[in-house]
Amino acid sequence: MPGVKDSMGLSPDSRARFNLERASVLILEESSMGMSILVQILTGFGAKVLHRAESVEEAQGLVAKVELDLVVADALGPGGEGYDFVSWLRRSRIEPNCFVPVLLTAGHTPGNAVQKARDCGAHFVMTKPLTPITVLERVLWIAREGRRFVECDSYMGPDRRFKNEGVPAGQVGRRRDDLVGDVGEASEPNMEQDSIDGMLKTRRVTL
Amino acid sequence: MSSVKIHVPVVRLAKLLRTPGGVPVADAVKRAGAGLESLRAECLDELRVTLDQAELCANRANGEYDAAVADELYAIASAAIGVPTACGLAPIDTALVSLADLTDYLRTRKIWDPNAVAVHLRAFRLLLHTEAGKDSNGTKAILEGLRRVSQRYAKPEAAADAKSAAG
Numbered sequence: 001m002p003g004v005k006d007s008m009g010l011s012p013d014s015r016a017r018f019n020l021e022r023a024s025v026l027i028l029e030e031s032s033m034g035m036s037i038l039v040q041i042l043t044g045f046g047a048k049v050l051h052r053a054e055s056v057e058e059a060q061g062l063v064a065k066v067e068l069d070l071v072v073a074d075a076l077g078p079g080g081e082g083y084d085f086v087s088w089l090r091r092s093r094i095e096p097n098c099f100v101p102v103l104l105t106a107g108h109t110p111g112n113a114v115q116k117a118r119d120c121g122a123h124f125v126m127t128k129p130l131t132p133i134t135v136l137e138r139v140l141w142i143a144r145e146g147r148r149f150v151e152c153d154s155y156m157g158p159d160r161r162f163k164n165e166g167v168p169a170g171q172v173g174r175r176r177d178d179l180v181g182d183v184g185e186a187s188e189p190n191m192e193q194d195s196i197d198g199m200l201k202t203r204r205v206t207l
Numbered sequence: 208m209s210s211v212k213i214h215v216p217v218v219r220l221a222k223l224l225r226t227p228g229g230v231p232v233a234d235a236v237k238r239a240g241a242g243l244e245s246l247r248a249e250c251l252d253e254l255r256v257t258l259d260q261a262e263l264c265a266n267r268a269n270g271e272y273d274a275a276v277a278d279e280l281y282a283i284a285s286a287a288i289g290v291p292t293a294c295g296l297a298p299i300d301t302a303l304v305s306l307a308d309l310t311d312y313l314r315t316r317k318i319w320d321p322n323a324v325a326v327h328l329r330a331f332r333l334l335l336h337t338e339a340g341k342d343s344n345g346t347k348a349i350l351e352g353l354r355r356v357s358q359r360y361a362k363p364e365a366a367a368d369a370k371s372a373a374g
Binding site: 010011012013014015016017018019020021022023031033034036037040041042043044045046069070077078096099100101105107108110111112128129130131132133135136140143144145146147148149150151152153154159 | 209210211212213214215216217218219220221223224225226227228229230231232233235236237238239240241242243245246249250253278281282284285286287288289290291292293297300303304307308311315
């Protein structure tokens with residue numbers, strides 16, 4: 001999508017095009033109004049293949065039957081069943097759905113569910129209220145290729161270390177590729193990591 | 208030591224998004240906004256029901272901590288977050304987030320502050336039934352006041368002080 005910035009901060013006036021027409025999207029949302037809001041947003045984006053589930057059981061049935069390109073799941077109340085659904089999805093071994101980009105939405109995350117939200121394996125946890133531009137930003141962001149996927153005993157999901165902000169000031173890096181040396185004072189604002197990554201990544205261009 | 212497998216799965220969504228055709232970002236955002244606008248009446252009805260449920264629930268507490276009431280009020284407030292913004296009443300979402308914060312703190316600490324709950328519900332009613340639902344200086348002052356009330360219970364020591372002041 002030339003013109004669509006990889007980082008968040010998408011302009012609502014952008015003329016860059018994207019195509020969600022053929023994307024198969026699962027929406028898990030128990031509240032009928034919450035479902036209507038998401039359906040209006042996603043159909044506004046041009047999505048046509050929407051699979052709606054009002055419960056975890058329905059969503060699990062769809063995961064087993066349909067190949068999905070995007071999952072938008074709500075945390076589902078104080079119990080956080082939506083987080084459990086994402087954990088189940090990752091561990092289900094139903095390929096390719098177990099690797100599908102997941103956008104988790106939550107009205108409010110109670111203090112005792114923060115760890116669950118962090119560890120469930122979603123690509124992004126988005127706090128409500130949702131607005132069309134923020135949902136689109138997140139969808140485009142989680143669809144980026146090249147994000148690593150981590151599988152271990154305690155976690156299965158996208159690599160959460162997607163920012164590389166370097167070694168903390170005054171400390172010596174422990175990674176082999178950490179650079180050492182003195183750096184002068186910055187004379188202008190830092191470039192965003194996504195912009196740097198974008199410069200290093202091979203892209204097809206239209207001349 | 209447990210094993211860790213790291214790989215880069217194929218993201219079909221990325222390819223689909225790039226397929227020819229589609230829609231410009233500006234048009235998509237506009238169409239989604241128009242879709243949400245079509246839900247306005249339904250959203251307002253839903254908010255009225257939410258407010259009634261929240262008031263009935265809070266009244267059941269009789270001024271004292273009741274785990275079932277605290278859990279139910281938290282569930283009512285948190286479930287409605289997102290609906291106000293969809294019908295152009297974003298300040299009510301801020302009030303609901305503050306109410307959800309407050310009830311989460313109260314139920315975690317097993318205490319109750321009827322005044323703090325009541326002021327949130329009165330603000331909800333005011334914002335829903337007046338033009339205060341739109342952004343204005345008065346609305347900002349109300350929301351800032353609510354935030355200060357709910358944040359009094361954010362830390363354990365502050366909660367103890369707030370409880371003794373309320374009681």
